[in-house]
Amino acid sequence: MFLFGDISGALEKIKATIQETLGPLYQTTNLTGDRLTQYGIDFGIQIGATILLFIIVAIFFWKPITKILEQRREVIDKELSDAQKAKENAIEIEAELNKQLQEAKEKVKEMLDRAERDASIKRDEIINQARDEARRRMDNLKLELEQERSSMEKEIRQEIVEVAFAAAEKIVSKEINQEKYISIVDDILKGANE
Numbered sequence: 001m002f003l004f005g006d007i008s009g010a011l012e013k014i015k016a017t018i019q020e021t022l023g024p025l026y027q028t029t030n031l032t033g034d035r036l037t038q039y040g041i042d043f044g045i046q047i048g049a050t051i052l053l054f055i056i057v058a059i060f061f062w063k064p065i066t067k068i069l070e071q072r073r074e075v076i077d078k079e080l081s082d083a084q085k086a087k088e089n090a091i092e093i094e095a096e097l098n099k100q101l102q103e104a105k106e107k108v109k110e111m112l113d114r115a116e117r118d119a120s121i122k123r124d125e126i127i128n129q130a131r132d133e134a135r136r137r138m139d140n141l142k143l144e145l146e147q148e149r150s151s152m153e154k155e156i157r158q159e160i161v162e163v164a165f166a167a168a169e170k171i172v173s174k175e176i177n178q179e180k181y182i183s184i185v186d187d188i189l190k191g192a193n194e
Contacts, residue, residue, distance in 0.1 A: 163188055 166188060
C-alpha cells in the first residue's frame with residue numbers, strides 16, 4: 001500500500017538519507033571522548049584558519065581593495081559631479097538661448113512695426129504728393145483754360161470789331177439801301193464763316 005512497504009521501513013529510509021546528507025554533523029550527536037576531542041581540534045583549526053584568513057585579507061588585500069573601491073567611488077563621484085555641472089550648464093545655455101530668442105523676436109517685431117509705420121508714413125506722403133500734384137495740375141489747367149477763354153474772347157471781340165468796322169465801312173461807303181444793306185451783311189457773314 002505504501003511506497004516503502006510499511007511505516008517503520010519508511011522511517012529507516014528517512015534516517016539513512018539524513019545520515020548520508022549531514023555526514024559528520026549527524027554523528028556529532030553520538031559523540032564519544034575521542035570523537036569530541038577530534039571535533040574540538042577540527043573546530044579550533046577552522047576558527048583559526050578563518051581568523052588567519054581575515055588577518056591576511058586585512059593586511060594584504062583590504063587596503064588595496066578599499067583603495068581601488070575608493071578610487072572608483074571618486075571617479076564615479078567626479079563623473080556624477082561633471083554630469084550635474086554639464087546639466088546645469090545646459091540649463092543655463094538653454095535659458096540664455098531662450099532669452100536671446102525672445103530678444104530676437106522682440107527686435108523683429110519692433111523692426112516690422114517700424115517698417116510698417118515708415119511704410120504708412122511714406123504711403124501718406126506719396127498720396128499727399130499725388131493730391132498736391134493733381135491739385136496743382138488742375139489749377140494750371142483751370143488757369144490755362146481761363147487764359148485760353150480770355151484769349152478767345154479777345155480774338156472774338158477783335159474779329160467782331162473788325163467785322164463791324166468792315167461792315168460799317170461798307171455801309172458808309174454805299175448808300176443806305178435796305179437791299180444793299182442786307183446783301184452787305186450777308187457778304188460779311190459769308191466772309192466771317194470762311
